[in-house]
Amino acid sequence: MEVNEIIKPENLVYKKSRLMREKPFNFCPGCGHGVVVRTIAEVIEEMGIEHDVIGISPVGCSVFLYDFYNFDVVEAAHGRACAVATGIKRVQPSKYVFTYQGDGDLAAIGTAETMHACNRGENIVIVFINNGIYGMTGGQMAPTTLEGMKTTTCPRGRDVRTMGYPLNITPLLAQLPGVCYVTRHSVHTPGNVRKLKKALRTAFENQRDKKGTSIVEVVSNCNSGWGMTPKQANEWMVENMFKKYPLGDMKVDGKLVMDMNEPR
Amino acid sequence: MEERELRLMKGNDAIAEAAIRAGFDAFYGYPITPQTEVMEYLMETDATARTGMAVLQAESEVSAINMVYGGASTGHRVMTSSSSPGISLMAEGISYIAGAELPCLLINVSRGGPGLGTIQPSQADYFQTVKGGGHGDYKLLTLAPSSVQELTDFIPLGIDLAFKYRNPTMILADGALGQMMEKVALPPQRPRLAEYPDWATNGTPRGKERRFITSLNLLPKEHELVNIRLQAKYREMEKNEVRYQEFMCDDAEYIIVAFGIIARIAQKAIEIARENGHKIGLFRPISLYPFPMDQIKALAENPRVKGFLSVELSAGQMIEDIRLAVEGRKPVGFFGRQGGMVPTPGEVEEALYKQFNIK
Known part of the structure; x- marks a missing residue:
């Protein structure tokens, strides 16, 4: 059988969303970012909202989003995505606005902007990539870096006595009344990607139904920053990151569903 | 000549009234003396009920200026006002706005510095306003009113110039202008914008190429061209906008x-x-x-x-x-x-x- 005989519509199992441009990703091979970025595009395409969507890409590995998407994107300063999203949403309440933020962006420099946007219940979607490290600047300690984990600015491992504890921010945000939906996912297996896609769809539907802030956290890898192969990184993530940041829903439809006694 | 309404008004109140009448779509701000009355007036007179204008108290000046950046990126008329220490906090955002070439109106009802300084009038933010303030080679169209009337008139002028050049306009006032009362002739209500510029990221229109707003360029060759274009715009402003x-x-x-x-x-x-x-x-x-x-x-x-x-x-x-x-x-x-x-x-x-x- 020739290759061309197989390329038929009825044999199609997966295709790139038409909302993705031809531009190759600048993410490192093996990184979870690319999967999350294209999954967002798929959800927006399936909901048919691409003419009404505005993405916010703040500084970090997320900053080049506008290169990848076939819909409007605004770059933001480091940490300011939620303020920029607020500024857009308040003058364009009928549009879909989402931010795509890393852990340094959302949980360190942008903590105030994130916390207050959530507290106002801004009707936006926040996609939060938690890989425990600053990827773009080359692997420095993030607020979410695990205890004992080595980075270029904690080369002997994060010492919580002097460097603070890993900041588990989404359960904190879940407790704010303005927040409607908080969920945590990963993209290391096809099954997990499917769950993420469903969660993203829920988040955008919440925005459509004006339910308040939806937060979709993705615990991801940074094989380059972690100094591992992609496979090792995923295994390390499952073994270590998921213990501190367990997957699952924290808040659904405005109701807390997590067990606050569990070590989240 | 358009019909103007005469009123005795405090400078800060006049800023707010003029902003509503100029058809602004949003005001994002944070309280700071001596300009706090601007947002108080917008809330008290219910600007939102009058024109649909959004008025939001941010959690900081850092956030307020980034809300302005967001609103401006969609081609709406947006503004903020603050006073010296608050403007310092906004410096990062102002540089991004200038770099991304977004139109907006900024007002500094300036006070004495450095540091917390004093709440009394000062002009010590001249350098900050016209020589930089934030990082990089950029310029703010800067208007300096000397009366409450001029302060009022510069609000529609300021945002119109901002749109003309896709550049932020700064009104450099001071604590005295913000606090003193004078007779003001107010212009009639101007409608809010109904159409937005082609560059505005407010959702890609059907059949059109997607838009994006950024001040980022990793390639120095490209980024030098951006800077050269900005400088050409500033030369154009120097040619046309001297007052x-x-x-x-x-x-x-x-x-x-x-x-x-x-x-x-x-x-x-x-x-x-x-x-x-x-x-x-x-x-x-x-x-x-x-x-x-x-x-x-x-x-x-x-x-x-x-x-x-x-x-x-x-x-x-x-x-x-x-x-x-x-x-x-x-x-x-x-x-x-x-x-x-x-x-x-x-x-x-x-x-x-x-x-x-x-x-």
């Missing part, structure tokens, strides 16, 4: 150069000096960027003019631009009060006599 006022300069032997509130005091000092037989004139830059270089140069080249005195509420900042314009042709003296102190016309008059050995 100034001359008072009794026609026969003047000495010229006071002053902007904003202090120009009012200088004008009084000149009237007194004229009564005493001294030919003094006032040159008032209204646009601080672009600075009226050529006009001051022309005065310096006039053989009748013997010297200049820069009068400022600072240790002397605008004087550097005056000296650049004068290029050593005539002496340029300085008189200023600092830290929130405002001189009387008598003090200005005395300083003038002392500087130029006249009496």
